[in-house]
Amino acid sequence: MTEVTRDAIRDAAAVIRPHVRHTPVLDVDLADFGRPARPVALKLECLQHSGSFKARGAFTSLLTRDVPDAGVVAASGGNHGAAVAYAAARLGIPATIFVPSVTSPAKAERIRGYGAKLVVGGDRYADALAASEAFVAGTGAMTVHAYDQPETLIGQGTLGLEIAQDLPDLDTLLVAVGGGGLIGGIAAWYRGDVRVVAVEPEGAPTLHRALAAGMPVDAPTEGIAADSLAPKQVGQLMFPLAQQFVAESVLVTDDAIAAAQLSLWEAARVVAEPGGATALAALLSGTYVPEPGERVAVLVCGANTTAVQL
Template structure:
């Protein structure tokens, strides 16, 4: 995955996605106010950065696809359904039984066929792969497909233009696609830091083992919806550009999400608040004069959750 791939994705996506804004502010930290820049990616179409990747993959497909199939616990399915609808393509999303109703309803609202299979993302993905072969459809991956990673990496190119200097960029790690895309876009121009829940440290485990490894979920993420291993692309990019992992507790993630609503009236899902939790809990402490960039990546929270 190279910067050139991300730049090519940006050309394909011009006019089809939102260039999401940044917001310079200060947030509460362990020892007082901390200057930060928030990248408001939760304002993207569908409330998720993943629509960038789905659109790029469909536009780059050769031959052009008329049907796509993807496995997803939520946002990747919403993104694929939205992108397919925009391009006039049929979309099927395979979800695990524990997929949130709110996210399934969003997939339906964009015209997707939704099929339930298994209790984990891994089980749903295996079924989706077989189904794509059976139906001669384009198989999409939520985070481990070059065109998907390149598409979401356009976030990094936007930040390069929106934020002066070379501040570090804190990004939540689910399957690693957003982290990998941003790191591929920026190379060593800026430090990218992956923020993971303590209950699912898939990037840290892979960096330690020097290969993707299965990690059993616990706490807030033990719902079958998060990836249980880092993507191969994400691990390759993380090693190449020195991406490191910091871990945040469930309590810190929940507190960061509550803080965003209380102070800014920003509604994000738990994953969307993970990067902010790293600063507020002190696991990432910016040196004096540094204003880190925090990517708020998803807004598809359960209503009342």
């Protein structure tokens, strides 16, 4: 099995560079959000192709593995499916995407718009995953897992490399967590050099419960960000990385996430889906309080939403 190392992440970054954006960093002051003054950097990965960081893992998987004639299949709450559909379309590969019924219309339409076959498989991500596995067994298509696959972790780790290039003096990075592919890849890059803080909704405390139990365990799959941050368990591959290199795990309420989503739009004119605003919610709600002088960045990781209608 491919190891999730810094060298692997560097190699992947070179492979996917022609296909992904180097997303910008926006320097803001929390005073603009109605909080005590403090400079904060926002890494706007919400501006990535397909609307989220997931494009990194998708391109890494499709460009470093042997894809069969049957194409690729993915189970997704929406963002991973959109990313796989986007990457497959750009590379001329057939794609079938299984989503649960909680997937937002914005994400479903994005998947269809990229030309993939969209299949609704059950009410939650775990249902869509089971349906996708049955499809693979019958067709021989290649699975691109949303978070529990080395190539996915390595691809998402390229975002850690990019943040390190953008913000070399960073102390702390706040990252939203669903299945853990993003924070696992970022943790694998930083390896403790930066304080990585996991932020999850109270209704889906997947990593939080796993860290408390010492192993991945089932968690609730509810809340405002259920289409992106609510698998039953975190990935087996990311969990040892989280145990070793994630400094802290905090939980935020749905109200705090919604408020952060609105604040991003009103104060910075940045559109984020609930999952994309979750990390910022920890700062704005006071769930995470930095030390004086602590240099903090927040990863705004997704923007596939219809919350802002123009």
